[in-house]
Amino acid sequence: MPTTAEPSLRRRAEGPAEPSEAPSGDTPIGPVEASEADDSVGLGYPLQWWIVGGLFLALEFSFKYLAHLHHPEGLITDILAPVISFHLCYVENRHSAFSFARGLNRDLYRLMMASSVFLVVGAFVYFFFKRDASRLNKLGVFTFMIGAIGNGLDRILLGAVVDYVDITGGYPDRWSSYYLAWNLSDLVINAAFAILVYQAYLTERASSKASGRSVEEKKNTAEAE
Numbered sequence: 001m002p003t004t005a006e007p008s009l010r011r012r013a014e015g016p017a018e019p020s021e022a023p024s025g026d027t028p029i030g031p032v033e034a035s036e037a038d039d040s041v042g043l044g045y046p047l048q049w050w051i052v053g054g055l056f057l058a059l060e061f062s063f064k065y066l067a068h069l070h071h072p073e074g075l076i077t078d079i080l081a082p083v084i085s086f087h088l089c090y091v092e093n094r095h096s097a098f099s100f101a102r103g104l105n106r107d108l109y110r111l112m113m114a115s116s117v118f119l120v121v122g123a124f125v126y127f128f129f130k131r132d133a134s135r136l137n138k139l140g141v142f143t144f145m146i147g148a149i150g151n152g153l154d155r156i157l158l159g160a161v162v163d164y165v166d167i168t169g170g171y172p173d174r175w176s177s178y179y180l181a182w183n184l185s186d187l188v189i190n191a192a193f194a195i196l197v198y199q200a201y202l203t204e205r206a207s208s209k210a211s212g213r214s215v216e217e218k219k220n221t222a223e224a225e
Contacts, residue, residue: 067164091181092160136199144192150185
């Protein structure tokens with residue numbers, strides 16, 4: 001009849017367990033918590049981003065509705081007048097952000113807008129499936145998408161983007177004056193571009209450092225031989 005001592009004697013005869021069989025101290029015991037990079041609860045993006053984006057869109061459309069309702073006209077502030085002046089306004093802008101495409105051919109403008117929509121949707125879908133993407137890249141694309149929604153719905157419903165702040169100024173004696181009409185969505189879109197450019201800079205800097213370390217290691221190896 002086997003006794004309880006037999007397993008112990010058998011383990012002594014077989015020797016110590018292999019390292020692969022021993023439990024590792026790094027192996028988590030129990031349920032594994034989701035890391036910060038796991039964004040599946042937010043349709044590929046953190047749920048907090050969707051909440052902030054929704055609140056921003058609610059605020060933006062509230063401003064646009066009030067501007068459409070009251071058609072405000074008034075000075076907000078002068079900065080080094082007459083160089084820069086901010087005014088409340090109501091403008092139905094049929095051009096791009098900050099009215100930069102005012103002088104473009106209509107067909108060229110439509111091509112530019114269609115290309116922008118294609119790029120934004122493509123990038124959004126790409127980062128939805130790419131779970132290991134940089135957080136800054138995802139933030140930039142998500143921010144751009146929120147700004148695009150803020151202005152895109154205007155174009156669908158009104159055929160133009162509602163702007164409620166304008167910037168005017170310049171020295172007519174020295175150069176022509178300027179006029180820019182904008183809204184918060186325009187600022188968000190430009191912030192998104194800034195985030196993406198900054199991430200590209202960080203990526204390039206990290207790549208340059210890694211390349212420099214690789215060259216130095218090869219040089220040290222060659223000297224050691």
